[in-house]
Structure formats: structure tokens, C-alpha cells
Amino acid sequence: MSYKIASPDEYLAITGMGIRNELKITKAAWVLPFQRCMRFSVQPRNYAMNLQAMTKEKLQFLLPVVFTVGPYVPVTTNRDIPESHYEEGGSATALMDPADALMKYAVLLAENADGKQTTQGLLEQKITSIVEGEVRVLVSSMTIEEIFTERELFKRRIHKNIQTELNQFGLLIYNSNLKELKDAPNSTYFESLSRKAHEGATNQARIDVADAQLRGNVGESDRKGQQEREIARIHAETAVQKTERDIERAQAVAKLNTREADLSRDVEIARVEARRALESKDEDLKRQVEVKRAAAELERLRAKDVVKASITREAQQQAADARAYEIQKSADASAYNTRVAAEARNFAAVQEADALLVAKIKEAEGIAAMADAYGKLAGAFGGPAGLLQYMMIEKGTYVELAKANAEAVRGMAPKISVWNTGSGGEGGAEGKTATDTMRNVYQMLPPLMTTINEQTGITLPEWQFGKMAATTNELAKAQKGGVNGE
Numbered sequence: 001m002s003y004k005i006a007s008p009d010e011y012l013a014i015t016g017m018g019i020r021n022e023l024k025i026t027k028a029a030w031v032l033p034f035q036r037c038m039r040f041s042v043q044p045r046n047y048a049m050n051l052q053a054m055t056k057e058k059l060q061f062l063l064p065v066v067f068t069v070g071p072y073v074p075v076t077t078n079r080d081i082p083e084s085h086y087e088e089g090g091s092a093t094a095l096m097d098p099a100d101a102l103m104k105y106a107v108l109l110a111e112n113a114d115g116k117q118t119t120q121g122l123l124e125q126k127i128t129s130i131v132e133g134e135v136r137v138l139v140s141s142m143t144i145e146e147i148f149t150e151r152e153l154f155k156r157r158i159h160k161n162i163q164t165e166l167n168q169f170g171l172l173i174y175n176s177n178l179k180e181l182k183d184a185p186n187s188t189y190f191e192s193l194s195r196k197a198h199e200g201a202t203n204q205a206r207i208d209v210a211d212a213q214l215r216g217n218v219g220e221s222d223r224k225g226q227q228e229r230e231i232a233r234i235h236a237e238t239a240v241q242k243t244e245r246d247i248e249r250a251q252a253v254a255k256l257n258t259r260e261a262d263l264s265r266d267v268e269i270a271r272v273e274a275r276r277a278l279e280s281k282d283e284d285l286k287r288q289v290e291v292k293r294a295a296a297e298l299e300r301l302r303a304k305d306v307v308k309a310s311i312t313r314e315a316q317q318q319a320a321d322a323r324a325y326e327i328q329k330s331a332d333a334s335a336y337n338t339r340v341a342a343e344a345r346n347f348a349a350v351q352e353a354d355a356l357l358v359a360k361i362k363e364a365e366g367i368a369a370m371a372d373a374y375g376k377l378a379g380a381f382g383g384p385a386g387l388l389q390y391m392m393i394e395k396g397t398y399v400e401l402a403k404a405n406a407e408a409v410r411g412m413a414p415k416i417s418v419w420n421t422g423s424g425g426e427g428g429a430e431g432k433t434a435t436d437t438m439r440n441v442y443q444m445l446p447p448l449m450t451t452i453n454e455q456t457g458i459t460l461p462e463w464q465f466g467k468m469a470a471t472t473n474e475l476a477k478a479q480k481g482g483v484n485g486e
Contacts, residue, residue: 002031006039011073013038013106025102040109042102044070044174045120047127052184053139055147060184063135068175069127069166072101104170126169134161144189147181154178 005028006012014024016035031037051063108126109119138157139147147154155178163173183189378387392398 001033004029004031004037004039009043010039010041011102011106013040013110023103023106025099025106038106038109040106040119042071042073042105044068045123047124047131049128049131051132051135053136055139055142055144057143059144059189060187061144061189062182062184063139064179064182065131065135066177066179067127067131067162067173069123069171069173071105071170072098072172101167101170101172104168106170108169127166127171130165131162134158134165137161151178 004012006026012026012029014026014029014031014035014037015022016032018032019035029037046066046068048064048066051065052060053063054060108122111122135158138154138161142154155176158178159173159176166173374387377390378384381387381390
């Protein structure tokens with residue numbers, strides 16, 4: 001695989017695998033394996049031919065022609081189309097599509113792929129055969145006089161017919177040159193016409209020379225007469241003009257003298273007027289000076305009084321400013337003290353509020369902690385009632401209640417409960433054991449709690465009462481067992 005680039009006057013023709021329509025025309029492309037690339041030039045070439053043809057009157061002659069032919073490339077525009085491609089009405093003859101033209105031209109060159117003939121030879125053969133055939137067909141339908149008199153039309157027809165045939169090969173005639181017709185072998189037609197034209201031209205030249213000499217002599221004499229008449233006229237006009245110039249000069253001198261006198265008078269009058277104006281201006285200036293001097297004196301006296309008044313006013317103003325300053329300073333000091341006191345009070349109030357806020361927060365935190373602790377105690381004592389009874393025992397509430405009851409029943413006949421915890425005579429006090437003492441205490445508590453419940457409505461918690469009853473029973477059983485065991 002390789003990358004091919006065509007030069008400015010070349011194109012690339014690529015064939016092979018992957019190419020649509022079996023041929024691709026481009027300026028640059030990658031050439032892949034199983035593809036072939038052919039370079040071909042698009043430069044037009046000149047083809048010179050000496051054609052032999054026969055007119056309608058069976059008159060043979062030679063027609064030397066030179067055609068510039070090349071491929072019709074895509075950059076060609078209407079401006080590039082030769083004038084011979086335009087018909088008499090001004091419209092261009094139908095041309096082929098440039099891309100299609102290059103395709104046809106590449107196909108034409110591909111016919112010489114076997115190398116038996118050069119590309120230039122192949123093109124020359126094709127173009128020569130087309131030109132000869134079209135010229136012979138066109139000449140056979142015209143007379144020699146028509147060829148001479150309608151040479152431009154003859155050229156256009158040849159151009160059109162040949163171009164129509166070259167379209168099938170993608171070729172365009174860029175220029176065509178038809179030279180002078182020549183005699184064919186064994187023919188003297190054009191030589192005779194040339195001799196006739198030469199002799200006619202020679203005789204006409206001699207006649208033209210005689211006519212020219214006649215016109216020259218007559219013209220020379222006429223020119224001499226015209227010259228003399230013109231010179232006399234010029235002299236007369238010169239004399240008249242000289243006299244007119246002298247009169248005009250004298251008139252100009254008189255006008256100049258009159259003008260000078262007028263100017264002198266005007267200058268003298270202007271000088272007198274200027275002197276009088278100067279004197280009047282001087283008097284005005286003196287009067288203005290006196291007026292200004294008096295005004296200055298008046299202003300001086302006035303300024304003196306004004307200065308005194310200004311000094312007095314400024315002194316009074318300064319005294320007033322000093323008093324105002326003292327008053328302002330006193331007011332500023334009072335306002336400052338008031339502001340400082342207010343700021344101190346505000347600060348103290350803020351500090352007090354902050355301290356109260358902190359105390360409240362601490363108190364709330366303590367209450368919350370106490371509530372949390374009471375909640376845990378309530379859970380431990382079987383509920384709020386158990387906690388309440390525990391706290392009453394802890395705080396001595398029952399003792400206070402007993403005292404209150406005693407005070408309440410003083411002077412009354414209260415219900416008195418007497419408990420006997422056992423015989424005190426057996427063994428005496430000395431014979432009591434620790435078990436007996438504990439049993440007596442526990443035996444005393446249930447009647448006591450019952451009495452409290454009857455008088456206050458307070459009931460000990462079930463867990464406490466249950467434990468006491470169980471302990472009392474165990475002690476009684478132990479005591480009984482001990483007695484029986486003795």
C-alpha cells in the first residue's frame with residue numbers, strides 16, 4: 001500500500017478492488033493491494049496537419065491546420081472556453097461534464113495499456129482521423145468562394161463538428177488555427193488567383209501613385225496660396241491689435257493717474273480724521289483716569305471701614321465659637337458619661353441574665369438527673385408507690401406521723417393495741433437469745449403496719465410486707481423446732 005500524489009498538471013486513474021464503476025479519478029489517494037494506479041497528463045497539445053480536401057466544384061486544395069486539444073478538466077469554466085465554441089447566436093455549444101470527460105479520457109489512454117503505441121501517438125491518430133473526416137465532409141458541401149468569403153463561419157462549423165466527435169473521448173479544442181489554402185499537386189488555381197491579385201494590385205498601385213502625385217501638386221499650390229493669405233491676414237490683425245493695445249494703454253494710464261489723486265486725497269482725509277480721533281481718545285482716557293482715581297479713593301475709604309467692621313465681627317464670631325465649643329464639649333462629655341453608664345447597666349443586665357440562664361440550665365439538668373435517679377429507684381422498689389414509701393421511711397415521715405397521731409389522740413380514747421412478743425418469765429431476760437430478739441421485732445411489725453394502715457391509709461409494699469411475714473414465720477418455726485429439740 002502506498003500514497004500517490006499527482007503533480008499540478010496530472011491526475012491519477014485507479015482501478016482494481018474496492019473501486020466503484022471500476023475506475024476512480026483523483027489527485028491523491030492511497031493505492032491498496034490489488035489496485036493499479038496510472039498517471040496521465042492533462043496538458044493540451046498542438047496537432048498540426050496538412051489536410052487535402054475537395055470542394056463542391058471538385059476543386060482540390062490543401063488546408064494547413066493547427067489544433068490545440070486536451071482533456072476537459074474540472075477547473076475549466078466558461079471563461080476558458082474558446083470563442084470558436086460559441087455559435088452565431090452567442091450561446092455556447094453543449095460541452096460534456098468535466099468529471100465524465102476525465103473518465104472518458106482515462107479510458108482512452110487505458111486502450112494503450114499493452115504498450116504497442118505511445119500515448120501521444122494514440123491521441124494523434126484519433127484526433128487526426130476525426131479532423132480529416134470532418135473537414136472533408138464540410139468542404140465537400142461548400143464552394144471555394146464560400147470558403148473564402150465565409151471564412152469565420154467555415155472555421156466555426158469545423159470547430160463544432162470536430163468537438164462533437166471529440167466529446168466521446170473527453171477531449172476539448174482549446175484553440176484552432178486555419179492557415180491559407182494551398183494548391184494541391186498538379187493544380188495552379190491558387191497560384192493563378194495570386195498572380196491575378198498581384199497584377200491587379202500592381203496596376204492599382206500605379207493608378208494610386210498618379211492620383212497621389214496629382215493631389216500632391218494641386219495641394220502644394222493650394223497650400224502656398226493659403227499660406228500667403230494667412231500671413232497677410234495675420235499682419236493686418238497684428239496692426240489692428242497693436243492700435244487697440246495703445247489705446248487701452250493710454251486709458252489705463254489716465255485711470256491710474258485719477259486713481260492716484262483719489263488715493264492721495266483719501267489718505268490726507270484719513271490722516272486728519274486719525275489725528276482728531278487720537279486727540280478725542282486722549283481726552284477720554286484722561287477723563288477715565290480721573291474717574292478711576294476717584295473710585296479708587298472711595299474704595300480705599302470704604303475698605304478701611306469694612307476692615308474695621310470685619311475685625312469686630314470676626315472677634316465676636318470667635319467668642320461665640322468659643323462659647324459654642326465649650327457648650328458642645330460639655331454636652332459631649334455628658335452624653336459620653338450617660339452612654340457609658342447605660343452601657344454598664346446593659347452589660348450588668350446581660351451578665352445577670354446570662355448567670356440566671358446558666359443557673360436555670362443547671363437546675364433543669366439537676367432535676368432531670370434526679371428524675372432519672374427516682375425513675376431507677378421506682379423500678380427497683382416495684383413502682384412509684386414503693387418508692388414513695390421508701391422515701392417516707394428514709395425521711396422519717398412515719399416518725400412524724402406517729403408524733404402527729406399522738407398529738408391528735410391526746411385527750412381522746414384512742415384504740416390501743418398491745419402486742420405480746422412472748423413470755424418474759426421463761427429464763428428471764430438473761431435467757432433471751434439474739435433469735436428471740438429478732439423474732440420479737442418482726443412479730444411486732446405486722447400489727448404496727450396494720451395500725452398505720454388503719455389510721456393513715458398507707459400500705460407497705462407487698463415485697464416488704466411479704467419479706468417480713470416470711471421472716472416471722474421462719475423465726476417461729478425455728479423457735480418451735482428449738483423448743484421441741486430440747
